[in-house]
Amino acid sequence: MTLSYYKGDVTVFYQDPASSEIPTFQQKLAIGTTVVTGEESFATLIFEDGALIQMEPNSELLLDSISTTQQDQAFTSQLHLNTGAVNARVPERRPKSRFQIRTPSAIAAVRGTEYRLTAGKNENSGVSITEVLEGTVGVDAQQSTVDVEEGFSVKTAEGLPPEQPKPLLSAPEFAAAVKDIQPGPIELKWQPVDGAEQYRLDSLKDNEQAELINSYFLSSAEFSLDVTDFNDDCVRFAVRGVDADGVQGLVAYKRICIEQPLDSPAVIAKPKLSKPDLDVEIDWQMVEAADSYFVQVSNSDNFDVIYQEFTTTETSLVLPWDPSFENGLYYRVQAIALEGVDSEFSQTREIKVDRLPKKALLTWSVFWVLFVAL
Structure with missing residues (x-):
């Protein structure tokens, strides 16, 4: 038997509870091993013949014995559910194969089925409940056996024979409005x-x-x-x-x-430098399945203050020059989905303002002084 999956607080021990340890995924479990699940914890056990056990929270399951007859490939599996609940899915087995789960009050023997078994939980201490979803389960207690068919359940109290099977509640129907x-x-x-x-x-x-x-x-x-x-x-x-x-x-x-969100737009790595009094052009790559793009412009890379916001169907945008751009200019782009999930914002990009060099400013200053003097 293999512990193929677990979630939460799950431990295993061999014979001695004091030797309990945290298991590993795909761990092989020897005969005599007990698996314990805690609150909000689950474990899945898989057998060599394809049988599967899903342990629910606050459960304790002992692997009593497993044997295989090589000649006819007949499997015999015996487990003991001390407390808690398990869901079992057992494939169609050969006539000589057996799959049994014991509880303190009964034995559930399977013949190609899917069922759920609960043992001594909460106020039902000493009571086991077998719920059959598919196939047939034979429930044995106090030398009395009841075959529980698909769609029925049976209760068994410790020291008493099984009750008569009762029909399970019908399956709910999901509303048509629930989307796939x-x-x-x-x-x-x-x-x-x-x-x-x-x-x-x-x-x-x-x-x-x-x-x-x-x-x-x-x-x-x-x-x-x-x-x-x-x-x-x-x-x-x-x-x-x-x-x-x-x-x-x-x-x-x-x-x-x-539904996964759209990919974030990839903005142009090196946007064009902008000069005062000229328009600022920004570009980004097209995102497949995007209906439009949302652009934010700010004076800081954390976008504490938003200068401007735009929505466009294009992959570029021209921003008219604004004096506030002198203090810094950053932008980011988000892809908007017509139906579904919008993307995250793109990487923030900075537009650097290409101001006139100091030498050029000095030349212009001398020119205007001479012009006024004349």
Whole structure:
């Protein structure tokens, strides 16, 4: 088994909790290893046969045993979820293969499925909940087995046989107004689900493993997220209703890509020198997909005071000479998008004023003295 991904406070230890350590990505985990997640922390475990476990916050999972029969490639995996919650995705397995997760109150045996298992969280200490999203899970407790089909859940209390399966809440429907491409913040909204006391919204990486980035429990059917929370161009979102017993329903998915801002315009590296009483010309390179350009002119490179502002569709601009330019002239350019995200401002450029040399000024002064004398 490999620890392929984790986020937040995650530790592993082999048999002795006092030997716990921070894991490394893609770390191989030996039989007898326990993985522990803290608050707002997640971990993804991948098995050789393609099975995947996503650990949620405040969970403790022990790797009991893993064995492989070379002749028929039958895998047997046994885990123990001491506390917390995991999401399991198990591929179709050979008839002799087994994938089991034990909790203090039950054993969940998988036959090609996707499900969620919770053990002894909060006020439900000693109670495990199995929620089946795809396939079938056999839940065994006190010498009684219940097959839980897709779209159903079952509760098992410690010392008691499993209850009868109950249907999960239906999957929410994302509102049609939720766009697949958004500049941020990301706006999400879905139709309320009958029987839902709250909603769980997961953000997931946009890859095959769909690792958990974060989870939110919400009282309303909408949410807004800052795009700075994500490092990737696209993110998947999963939302489900949660009933009064804490059982989570079927899931609706939405993939949203974050619209990137335009590139900043590249201003001409060496702008032309300007002479007093003449117009000042500034130039920059065209930005693909830009609708227009916004230009600011200031007397300082930090733009504390703005002399002038212009909006143009061209890639150059002529500034009529202004006496204030004598105190310094700086400009910067921003690309404006018709739809989407504007660019950052360009690198600040200085226009140097080409004043008359002192020798020339002296010559002109002598000329005017002689002219007046005559």
